[in-house]
Each structure stands twice: as C-alpha cells, then as structure tokens.
Amino acid sequence: MHIFTSINRKTVRNISLLLAAGGLFTAGCKKDPQITDNGKVTDETPVVFQIPQGWPTPFYQFDNNKLSNAGFELGRKLFFDPRLSRDNSISCGSCHQPFAAFAQLDHPVSHGVNNLLGTRNSPALFNLNWHTSFFWDGGVNHIEAQPINPIQNPVEMDETLTGIIAKLNADANYRTQFKNTFGDETINSQRIFKAICQFMGMLVSDNSKYDRYLRGEAGGAMTTQELSGLQVFRTNCASCHKEPLFSDFSYRNNGLPKTNVNDSGRAHVTHDVADLYKFKVPSLRNLKYTSPYMHDGRFDVLDSVLAHYDHGIQQSPTLDPAVQNGIHLSAQERADLLTFLNTLNDETFVKDPRFQEPK
Amino acid sequence: MLLAAAILVLLSACHKKDDPVTPSNNNNNNNNNGNDSTSDGPGTVNLSFVNKVGNQQMILGTTAYVNAHGDSFSINHYKYYISNIKLTTDSGKVFTEPNSYHLISEESDSTKSLLIVNVPKGNYTSVSFMIGVDSMANVSGAQSGYLDPIYGMYWGWSTGYIMAKLEGRSPQSPVANNVLSFHIAGYKGPNSVQRTVTLPLSDLAKVTSSKTPVITLISDAAKWFGPQTIIDFGFSPMVMEEGAAASAIADNYASMFSVQSVHNP
Numbered sequence: 020m021h022i023f024t025s026i027n028r029k030t031v032r033n034i035s036l037l038l039a040a041g042g043l044f045t046a047g048c049k050k051d052p053q054i055t056d057n058g059k060v061t062d063e064t065p066v067v068f069q070i071p072q073g074w075p076t077p078f079y080q081f082d083n084n085k086l087s088n089a090g091f092e093l094g095r096k097l098f099f100d101p102r103l104s105r106d107n108s109i110s111c112g113s114c115h116q117p118f119a120a121f122a123q124l125d126h127p128v129s130h131g132v133n134n135l136l137g138t139r140n141s142p143a144l145f146n147l148n149w150h151t152s153f154f155w156d157g158g159v160n161h162i163e164a165q166p167i168n169p170i171q172n173p174v175e176m177d178e179t180l181t182g183i184i185a186k187l188n189a190d191a192n193y194r195t196q197f198k199n200t201f202g203d204e205t206i207n208s209q210r211i212f213k214a215i216c217q218f219m220g221m222l223v224s225d226n227s228k229y230d231r232y233l234r235g236e237a238g239g240a241m242t243t244q245e246l247s248g249l250q251v252f253r254t255n256c257a258s259c260h261k262e263p264l265f266s267d268f269s270y271r272n273n274g275l276p277k278t279n280v281n282d283s284g285r286a287h288v289t290h291d292v293a294d295l296y297k298f299k300v301p302s303l304r305n306l307k308y309t310s311p312y313m314h315d316g317r318f319d320v321l322d323s324v325l326a327h328y329d330h331g332i333q334q335s336p337t338l339d340p341a342v343q344n345g346i347h348l349s350a351q352e353r354a355d356l357l358t359f360l361n362t363l364n365d366e367t368f369v370k371d372p373r374f375q376e377p378k
Numbered sequence: 379m380l381l382a383a384a385i386l387v388l389l390s391a392c393h394k395k396d397d398p399v400t401p402s403n404n405n406n407n408n409n410n411n412g413n414d415s416t417s418d419g420p421g422t423v424n425l426s427f428v429n430k431v432g433n434q435q436m437i438l439g440t441t442a443y444v445n446a447h448g449d450s451f452s453i454n455h456y457k458y459y460i461s462n463i464k465l466t467t468d469s470g471k472v473f474t475e476p477n478s479y480h481l482i483s484e485e486s487d488s489t490k491s492l493l494i495v496n497v498p499k500g501n502y503t504s505v506s507f508m509i510g511v512d513s514m515a516n517v518s519g520a521q522s523g524y525l526d527p528i529y530g531m532y533w534g535w536s537t538g539y540i541m542a543k544l545e546g547r548s549p550q551s552p553v554a555n556n557v558l559s560f561h562i563a564g565y566k567g568p569n570s571v572q573r574t575v576t577l578p579l580s581d582l583a584k585v586t587s588s589k590t591p592v593i594t595l596i597s598d599a600a601k602w603f604g605p606q607t608i609i610d611f612g613f614s615p616m617v618m619e620e621g622a623a624a625s626a627i628a629d630n631y632a633s634m635f636s637v638q639s640v641h642n643p
C-alpha cells in the first residue's frame with residue numbers, strides 16, 4: 020500500500036494516470052489472446068491483465084507502466100537474456116524456469132556467475148501482483164525494485180546497470196523494442212525494470228483444478244478424497260496459506276531447525292529481534308513443479324514437509340503460534356491433504372506459450 | 379477500494395496550508411506601457427552548492443581534515459540528495475519546485491548548480507528543502523532522473539534511497555584499509571533520516587523574467603561528525619544500515635547548510 024505522507028502534484032498525476040489506466044482493465048476484451056507458434060503475442064491481441072474472479076485486489080496494477088504487447092515482449096526478452104549477467108551466462112530464466120512455475124527445479128539454492136552458490140531457494144514466480152513485498156525476507160517493497168537485486172548480487176548475475184545499458188544500447192533490436200514500448204530509444208534502468216515487470220506481472224496462475232472447481236467449470240469436479248483433503252487443509256493450513264492465493268504473504272517462523280547458514284530471515288531487513296528466522300509464507304500453488312521446498316530448499320518432497328510440521332518443529336522465541344504444538348495429521352489425513360494439494364497445480368500456466376523463452 | 383481511498387485522500391488534501399504562487403498573468407500593474415509585456419512572467423533561481431569541511435575547501439583524495447573528536451580523515455566520495463525545494467517570498471508566498479529531486483556530488487561540478495525554473499516573479503527571503511528524498515519516492519518502484527539507482531544511492535536489498543553518502547579514510551579507522559563509509563538511509567519510523575532544512579537568505583533573492591539571482595549555500599561535511607553527537611572513528615568508522623546510528627548522523631548534518639551569499643545581477 021503506498022504511504023501518502025504528503026500530497027503533491029506528483030501524487031495528483033499518479034492518481035490521474037491510475038484512473039486513466041483503470042479504464043483499460045475494466046474495458047478489456049474477454050476472449051483469449053491469439054497466440055502464434057513461438058508464443059509471441061501478436062499486435063491484434065492486446066495484452067490484458069485480468070483479476071481472476073473472486074480474488075482480492077492486487078497491490079500492483081501496472082500504474083505508470085502501461086501494459087502493451089511491445090512492453091510485454093520486451094520484458095520477456097530481457098527476462099530470458101543472459102546478457103543481463105556480467106559474463107553473459109545467467110539470465111533471470113536460468114533460475115526461474117517456466118516449466119518449474121518459474122522456480123528452479125531440483126536446486127535447493129541456485130548458482131550464479133562463476134558457479135557461486137546463493138543461500139536461498141529460488142522462489143516460484145506467479146501471482147506476483149498480489150505480493151506486497153518481495154524475497155524471502157521481504158526487503159523489497161515494490162515489484163519494480165526487485166530486478167536490481169539479482170542483477171547486482173555477486174553470486175547471482177554480478178552485473179552493473181551501466182554494463183547492461185551498454186550491452187542493450189549496442190543491440191539495434193533492443194533499441195527498436197524500447198522505442199516501440201516507451202516512445203524513443205532511450206534505455207535506462209527505469210525502463211528496463213518496468214518492461215521486466217510487464218512480463219512478470221502477467222504471470223498469473225489461476226487455472227488449476229481447484230480454480231475450475233470454484234468456478235464450476237468443466238474439469239473442476241473434485242473427487243471425494245480431494246474434498247476431504249480440502250477440509251484437512253482448511254482446518255490445519257489455511258490460517259497462513261490463505262485461499263485463493265494460498266499465502267497471506269506474511270513473515271513467519273515455522274520452526275525450521277537452524278543450519279550452519281544461520282539465516283536471520285526478515286530480521287536482516289528490519290533489525291528487529293522479533294523478526295528473527297521469519298520468512299515469507301510461500302504459496303502452495305504449483306508444488307508439483309517447484310520442489311525443493313522452504314527458503315533454503317531443504318525438503319525435497321512434501322512428505323518431508325508434513326513430517327516437519329508433525330514432529331520436527333524447533334521451539335524459539337519467534338516461533339509462530341500457528342505451529343506452536345506442531346500439526347498432527349493421521350495417515351489418512353496426510354494422504355487426503357496431498358491429494359488436495361495436487362489440485363493446485365496449474366498445467367496451463369507452466370505450459371502457457373506466452374511465458375516461454377522466446378526462440 | 380484502494381482507488382476510492384486514494385481519491386478520498388486526494389480530495390481532502392486539495393487545500394494546502396501554504397498559498398501556492400502561480401505565474402502572474404496580470405499586466406494591469408505594468409508600469410512600462412507598451413514595453414515588455416512578459417516582465418511579470420516567471421524567472422529562474424540558480425541554487426548553487428559549495429562543499430566544505432569546516433573552514434577548509436573540500437578536496438577529494440588525500441587532503442587531511444580533523445573531526446570534532448580529533449580524528450584525522452580524508453574524503454573520497456561525498457554525495458547527497460536535495461529534494462522538495464521551496465522558495466518563500468517576502469509576502470509569505472511559497473513556490474514549490476515540481477518533481478524536485480537533485481543529487482549533489484562533489485566529484486561532479488555540474489551537479490552543484492541547480493537551475494530552478496518557472497519561479498514566479500518576486501523577492502524571496504528563504505529557501506527550504508529536504509536532505510534526502512521523500513517517502514513517496516521510496517515506495518513507488520522504478521524511478522528515473524537523479525532517482526535512477528545507477529547513481530549508487532540506492533539499496534536494493536531493503537528498498538530505499540541512500541539520502542547522503544560520505545566515504546573516505548582515517549588512520550583511526552579499525553577496518554581494512556582504514557576505510558570510513560557512511561551510507562545514511564532509512565525513511566520509516568523513528569529512525570528516518572529525512573531532514574528538512576529552512577534557511578533565511580542573507581539578502582532578498584530578486585526573481586524577474588530577465589534576472590536570475592544566484593543563491594550559494596555551503597554544506598559543511600565536518601558537521602556530519604559533531605558536535606551534537608561526536609563521532610569517534612575508532613568505534614564508528616561505518617554506518618551502512620538504517621537505525622539509531624544513521625539517525626544520529628542525520629541529526630548532526632541537519633545543520634550543515636548555511637547561506638554563503640545571494641547575488642542579484
């Protein structure tokens with residue numbers, strides 16, 4: 020939520036833009052965009068961000084970043100371009116893979132330039148417009164402020180803004196794409212970040228079986244076991260993993276035993292001891308594609324996650340009250356729950372041609 | 379719902395305390411009949427900055443200075459944001475520069491002379507500004523101009539601008555290479571380092587459509603380290619996080635600006 024500490028002309032202008040832009044979303048066409056073979060959204064089919072039925076209002080709705088086909092395609096190209104790294108080897112897509120719901124399959128932590136390892140699991144990227152802060156510790160307060168971090172991090176992409184801009188300026192195709200998106204060929208960090216956010220903001224995952232069930236659509240009929248699992252979920256998990264996004268995006272300590280990394284979590288950002296070892300509650304959508312789990316990827320399979328909640332909780336002063344006594348499920352409840360969680364996987368999302376790496 | 383709330387906030391805030399000055403279109407008081415009909419039009423103010431250390435000129439590199447604690451030090455980098463510039467006339471009217479974000483850097487002489495345009499004709503008696511950038515700029519995503527993170531005055535890991543930066547060396551610094559590094563940031567809560575400065579001008583700055591007064595301000599970097607809170611480089615060679623230490627330095631440097639001169643051509 021933007022904090023209005025002073026009202027000035029800039030705010031007036033921003034709100035005017037929001038009002039103007041709002042007309043786009045409410046008047047957006049309902050039919051699905053036509054998609055060509057390589058997934059490129061054509062000029063005839065406008066890129067439109069639609070809020071899924073029944074979902075809360077997103078925090079980010081492309082204010083001051085007018086969504087367009089050109090902007091979306093530029094953002095997609097940047098997202099998958101390894102030139103954003105110092106040695107041209109690592110792109111955003113290297114650690115955020117479309118087929119893994121934009122997490123990194125089979126990697127507890129990721130490796131960047133020079134094979135340097137990070138300390139945290141690459142988060143899946145979907146439904147980002149509903150997040151109010153970013154990264155496992157929430158240090159970033161706006162989606163457009165996110166990309167600078169992996170770009171500048173020496174164990175990730177290890178590049179500078181100056182370096183990237185020089186590379187993009189040397190590429191006539193990029194200059195044209197910036198012109199088509201922003202009106203002229205100027206390439207600066209603001210335009211780079213906004214274009215990337217046009218791509219990232221369009222990554223909406225709302226077509227799992229569970230979603231079709233709630234909408235009463237074909238393919239949404241849940242089995243008895245899945246419905247039992249939904250009840251198990253609502254009884255034991257929903258206070259943190261709130262529907263329909265399956266997270267309340269708060270920061271909590273869920274009792275993971277400390278490792279030698281001793282990651283202080285959100286306290287690193289807030290300097291508040293009350294935030295020690297708290298990490299963002301991740302969404303439970305698309306778990307089939309996003310293993311391994313937790314902020315450091317320590318659990319390969321969901322059985323391990325459930326075992327942790329059953330008998331692995333470590334007590335500490337900041338342990339979340341919701342898991343104070345653990346979560347104890349019978350074998351049947353565990354089986355039902357896992358069956359339900361399977362209904363949150365959204366195959367159309369991971370296979371959406373618009374979101375794949377451009378050829 | 380967010381939109382409705384935003385509109386409500388906007389409407390309720392339309393009545394400002396200050397009386398905004400708009401460019402005068404009134405030619406009735408023009409004494410020069412038939413002459414320049416734009417003589418009541420707006421003009422420009424040149425707001426210039428001279429960085430010093432105490433009474434000494436600031437020279438980056440090896441020049442040695444002494445802080446209030448008695449520690450010797452030199453400066454390699456010195457940069458600060460000036461934003462939300464306001465000029466007040468002798469009749470109390472206030473002009474606020476729109477989109478007012480400037481980064482003054484000792485290394486770059488061109489940044490030290492600001493041209494503030496479309497200033498209504500008048501005699502100005504004071505200038506005020508924020509050292510740093512306002513909260514809105516810290517929560518609004520990717521910015522451009524002087525707010526571009528390319529200038530190195532930005533924290534990616536905990537979104538927010540470095541309001542002022544001083545880097546150098548001191549023999550008293552216990553860290554590697556005797557480094558001193560002060561990145562003063564944080565816009566939230568009790569340790570916010572935003573500071574507003576109001577300076578009465580030593581002379582009226584007279585703005586007309588054809589005459590540009592030059593207001594020269596001094597920024598005394600020695601004030602970062604005292605006297606309100608004396609900084610001992612042996613214990614505090616670096617501040618690189620938001621918190622009480624950053625806020626104490628901001629309290630110190632809140633009084634580092636003074637008016638050197640006002641020149642009316």
